[in-house]
Amino acid sequence: MLGVLGGMGPLASADFMRQLTLLTRAERDQDHVPAVLWSDPRVPDRTAARLGQAEDPLPMLMRGIRGLEQAGCRAVAIPCNTAHGWFDAMQAATTLPILHIVDAAREELERLEVGEGPIGLMGTAGTLAMGLYQGRIGRECLVPEAALMDSHVSLGIALVKANRVREAYAPLAEAARILRGRGARAVVLGCTEIPLGIAAGEALEFPVVDTVAALARAAIRHVGYASA
Amino acid sequence: MLGVLGGMGPLASADFMRQLTLLTRAERDQDHVPAVLWSDPRVPDRTAARLGQAEDPLPMLMRGIRGLEQAGCRAVAIPCNTAHGWFDAMQAATTLPILHIVDAAREELERLEVGEGPIGLMGTAGTLAMGLYQGRIGRECLVPEAALMDSHVSLGIALVKANRVREAYAPLAEAARILRGRGARAVVLGCTEIPLGIAAGEALEFPVVDTVAALARAAIRHVGYASA
Numbered sequence: 001m002l003g004v005l006g007g008m009g010p011l012a013s014a015d016f017m018r019q020l021t022l023l024t025r026a027e028r029d030q031d032h033v034p035a036v037l038w039s040d041p042r043v044p045d046r047t048a049a050r051l052g053q054a055e056d057p058l059p060m061l062m063r064g065i066r067g068l069e070q071a072g073c074r075a076v077a078i079p080c081n082t083a084h085g086w087f088d089a090m091q092a093a094t095t096l097p098i099l100h101i102v103d104a105a106r107e108e109l110e111r112l113e114v115g116e117g118p119i120g121l122m123g124t125a126g127t128l129a130m131g132l133y134q135g136r137i138g139r140e141c142l143v144p145e146a147a148l149m150d151s152h153v154s155l156g157i158a159l160v161k162a163n164r165v166r167e168a169y170a171p172l173a174e175a176a177r178i179l180r181g182r183g184a185r186a187v188v189l190g191c192t193e194i195p196l197g198i199a200a201g202e203a204l205e206f207p208v209v210d211t212v213a214a215l216a217r218a219a220i221r222h223v224g225y226a227s228a
Numbered sequence: 229m230l231g232v233l234g235g236m237g238p239l240a241s242a243d244f245m246r247q248l249t250l251l252t253r254a255e256r257d258q259d260h261v262p263a264v265l266w267s268d269p270r271v272p273d274r275t276a277a278r279l280g281q282a283e284d285p286l287p288m289l290m291r292g293i294r295g296l297e298q299a300g301c302r303a304v305a306i307p308c309n310t311a312h313g314w315f316d317a318m319q320a321a322t323t324l325p326i327l328h329i330v331d332a333a334r335e336e337l338e339r340l341e342v343g344e345g346p347i348g349l350m351g352t353a354g355t356l357a358m359g360l361y362q363g364r365i366g367r368e369c370l371v372p373e374a375a376l377m378d379s380h381v382s383l384g385i386a387l388v389k390a391n392r393v394r395e396a397y398a399p400l401a402e403a404a405r406i407l408r409g410r411g412a413r414a415v416v417l418g419c420t421e422i423p424l425g426i427a428a429g430e431a432l433e434f435p436v437v438d439t440v441a442a443l444a445r446a447a448i449r450h451v452g453y454a455s456a
Contacts, residue, residue, distance in 0.1 A: 001268070010260045014245035017267065021238040027390045032238040032269035036295070039245065040229070041260035067264070067299050162255045163456065228391065 003073030005064045007039035008080035009161045012192035016079035019216035025226040036071045038064040046082035047126030077219040079192045082126045102136045108214035112207050114186040120179025123190035160193035168197030231301030233292045235267035236308035237389045240420035244307035247444035253454040264299045266292040274310035275354030305447045307420045310354045330364045336442035342414040346370050348407025351418035388421035396425030
């Protein structure tokens with residue numbers, strides 16, 4: 001069984017489960033990936049913690065991983081980019097393999113055949129500050145400036161977490177277009193709330209990497225199922 | 229924490245988690261309902277079992293409930309109507325309260341202020357054969373005839389389980405309209421795949437009860453959160 005450490009946020013977890021299902025080649029229930037989703041939205045805010053304004057989320061993250069171990073899961077996927085700031089600590093504390101969302105995003109760039117050149121990167125302030133993608137993704141990352149983060153990206157993420165998904169589209173789409181205008185070959189939606197907001201309006205006219213879908217594809221492959 | 233015994237089918241489980249999130253009054257992650265979803269699609273087909281053509285699903289259902297008990301859940305919701313055919317056996321074997329999806333549907337009829345008179349009932353052949361709704365819902369139930377079940381309802385359900393959600397709309401919507409034409413005040417979508425198919429096209433022009441959303445509302449109330 002696949003373990004899913006979710007709740008960060010809960011709507012992104014639900015979307016991960018949806019994508020896990022829709023991206024699996026299946027004719028009937030019994031063809032789908034068995035999974036346990038541990039969705040505990042009480043995990044302290046990862047960005048606030050990274051900025052020293054909230055308590056350490058690691059104990060709550062490990063509580064979820066222990067729950068997934070007990071449930072008999074064989075691998076863990078975490079549909080929250082910022083939580084990957086604690087990836088090494090989590091991986092050191094469990095024998096279950098944890099899929100890395102940045103590796104999934106890199107594979108998705110290959111699958112989409114995005115040519116050489118810089119990519120745009122949207123994410124939480126925590127994800128950008130800790131340099132989660134820079135380096136591991138193997139490409140130059142163009143990131144939103146601080147003012148654009150405040151006025152558009154962080155706002156859009158907060159709107160999704162507050163169930164105001166449609167209102168999130170405009171600021172998130174505009175931020176993506178600005179990165180595109182700066183020369184991004186594709187834009188990585190490196191916070192799992194962002195694809196939810198972007199899906200609520202007109203499709204963008206350039207390649208984007210939905211990190212929820214990318215992680216779902218990586219998980220389907222990892223557990224030995226065929227993706228659609 | 230809320231326990232969700234899912235995977236029947238997995239897309240309906242994902243939608244339950246989505247509705248659980250969207251129907252909770254919340255401003256940030258930490259306001260949402262903590263939940264564990266046990267999504268094991270390998271549970272033997274409930275309708276086939278009820279018709280004597282598949283093995284008993286009860287052992288697999290109980291395995292999931294034991295997993296939810298161990299995870300520390302305090303209540304169980306099961307976003308699969310047909311699995312409620314084993315409700316009494318499950319409830320007798322666990323001290324956790326299990327919410328009943330037919331009670332949730334009845335509450336939804338009240339919330340929608342559906343006037344007196346018969347309702348239409350769509351569901352799997354198993355759900356209809358075992359009379360899961362008739363009696364407990366407290367209303368006369370108009371059900372599709374056998375030919376309409378084969379050509380429309382069972383087909384639509386199978387299409388959703390095979391990820392062909394858009395194709396499921398036409399047969400499911402037509403069956404609902406036929407029940408409406410026979411005098412149904414509202415139509416209960418009494419299989420958790422049906423609302424997914426119905427949501428893939430134009431909204432129906434009469435009240436319908438989405439049993440996924442109804443169960444999510446009942447669960448939010450049960451665990452003491454406010455629904456939006």
